[in-house]
Amino acid sequence: MEASAQMLQSGNFVDVRFQDQPRYLQPAGIYWLEAAAVAATGTLEHRQVWGWRIPSLIAVVGATLLTASIGASLFGPAAGLFAALLLSVSVLMTAEGRMATIDSTLLLSILLVEFALLRTWRGRHDAQPAPAWVAALYWVALGCGLMLKGPVVLIPGFGTPLALALTERRFSWLRRLRPAWGVPLMLVIVLPWCIAIWLVSHGSFFSRAVGTNFLGKVASGQQAHGLPPGYHLLVFAIAFWPGSLFAACAIPFAWARRRQDAVRFLLCWIIPHWVVFELIATKLPHYVLPTYPAIAILTAAALVAPEGWAPPRRIVGRILLAIYGLVWLLVGIGIAGAGPVLLWRLQHVVSPVAGFVSLLAIALVLASAWLLWPLREPRRALGFAAAAALMTYASLFIVVLPALRTIWLSPRIAAMVAAVRPCPDSVLASTSFSEPSLVFLVGKDTRLIGAAEAADLLAQDRRCAMALVGSRDLAAFQARLSADGIAARQLGRLDGVNYSTGRHLDLTLFKTRP
Structure with missing residues (x-):
């Protein structure tokens, strides 16, 4: 993008x-x-x-x-x-x-x-x-x-x-x-x-x-x-x-x-x-x-097909299909119930709408499995399964994902930078978070660099430059600032999960003190 x-x-x-x-x-x-x-x-x-x-x-x-x-x-x-x-x-x-x-x-x-x-x-x-x-x-x-x-x-x-x-x-x-x-x-x-x-x-x-x-x-x-x-x-x-x-x-x-x-x-x-x-x-x-x-x-x-939905003739085939059916059922229940679980695990939020939709979707998945085994009514089973999928997707895209603020790090960082930007053309250096979405939302001049390089950028542009530093890079960043004889002040702070890597990040935005 x-x-x-x-x-x-x-x-x-x-x-x-x-x-x-x-x-x-x-x-x-x-x-x-x-x-x-x-x-x-x-x-x-x-x-x-x-x-x-x-x-x-x-x-x-x-x-x-x-x-x-x-x-x-x-x-x-x-x-x-x-x-x-x-x-x-x-x-x-x-x-x-x-x-x-x-x-x-x-x-x-x-x-x-x-x-x-x-x-x-x-x-x-x-x-x-x-x-x-x-x-x-x-x-x-x-x-x-x-x-x-x-x-x-x-x-x-x-x-x-x-x-x-x-x-x-x-x-x-x-x-x-x-x-x-x-x-x-x-x-x-x-x-x-x-x-x-x-x-x-x-x-x-x-x-x-x-x-x-x-x-x-x-x-x-x-x-x-x-x-x-x-x-x-x-x-x-x-x-x-x-x-x-x-x-x-x-x-x-x-x-x-x-x-x-x-x-x-x-x-x-x-x-x-x-x-x-x-x-x-x-x-x-x-x-x-x-x-x-x-x-x-x-x-x-x-x-x-009139006779297209026949079970496997051999017992081995039937056993394998039964095992796969159990896997399918567990996957379906997992997908249908994922929304409320994610909201609770990441945000500690209970959504009645997401919970109700998940329960209904799980019931449809179970009904589909009941109709499908032993290959009784496959068309009705597909109807129930497709309805469960559509309800689950609607809940995820409309209710769950927009509410998961903890994973939307780039939009939150961009909003924080826009609120405290010292100059219209301020350049942001990011040390611990290097996703392309940050460049997309903050600007193409955003620097995805190490802690020492970020400190050097603040030293070179004391009036306008900003640095976004994670807790893991904070010690190296502050050590380089001290070596350069520069003091920095905190402009903002946020935390969340980088969904690309699964890591929890604690990020602080800095600029030099006058």
Whole structure:
């Protein structure tokens, strides 16, 4: 968000920067989208966060509609509706749709790719190539995905058609995508910016974004996210909740019909992407988000099929499903009851509204489990589970999270700085709290530095500079001030929890005494 804001302020739409440092993690696509949304809504000056989140909102709406469309074309309108419901109420989709990040927009690009692939593949027995607009959609969506997150879009974009061709031992249908002019069309979208950033950064962007950020995640876990294979399968119970148990129940349906065209297409969508990201060393839950629409469609197909909701035939399968059902139930109760617990643990506040909603949501989860086992009324069970999810999300976003002042450190710091700022252009140095949100709300000149450097800044600008120092850095900060012969006075103090690290922070704002 701060990089997008600086892009607007500087007018430099090629070289993405955070403060004075290049931000060479991914191409400029998401920054362009956020900058356009902010410019259109006029939310830049007062840092109104909702403006930056508009691309994600549009993307999740589009992704949900495309999921419904693909599901309806494969298994009928009811399956499309259930698939859209399963995707839209999932925990991960709900979270991603409310954050100013890349992943929702990338998901929309991938769904457009899969939509075009499906239209092309279903007509593979025709002698004629796919309609020009379908082929153009495929290559344009790939180009847009490349501008959002680089080569990641090629994993499903090329993985799905390759898996389909291998399973059928038939590659000739790939010519229907018209690569002769499709590949140049994709490159027209990507190359102008690639050439520009190559010249501006002298090649540094590609060495960092591709060599360090992308390929580095393959070989080793970056940012403490290195985990063994199987991580995404374990996290799926939470990330796709409440649909995770329904998806597990649909496995026998998918396996029995794996050679049917519709199921084959979805499996070739899911498996290559999932396997790649299970093998990559760095793992985060949203890496497999592009497979969730296909999983939702397969699950919905089992829901609407006359005999699609049959229990596993073997006793081992039934035992595993029962264990997974218990995990699902505990996860659901935990999610439904999280709001009041967080309010009490972090704020020592009891919210009757949040408590009532949680109790009702837990009752719905229990009712859903009762209806689902032993696979009696899965559609009604999904209705109860989706209602529980919607009530829980409404309570969290409307009641609980706004009341958790202890975790909103950056807004509170920004308000404190604005109230006591000695000069209009005062620079803040922060030693113990270095989240980008602080730079976003206080100003791009905010310094995220050590205790000694913060003391030196006060010595250099005794009239206007301020320093925000945590209790852990206080001794080093005061020792450096004493060495410089400077006395500081306290302007304010606050404490809270940095939710990025889980640490409790006690922060004091200083400036030099006259």
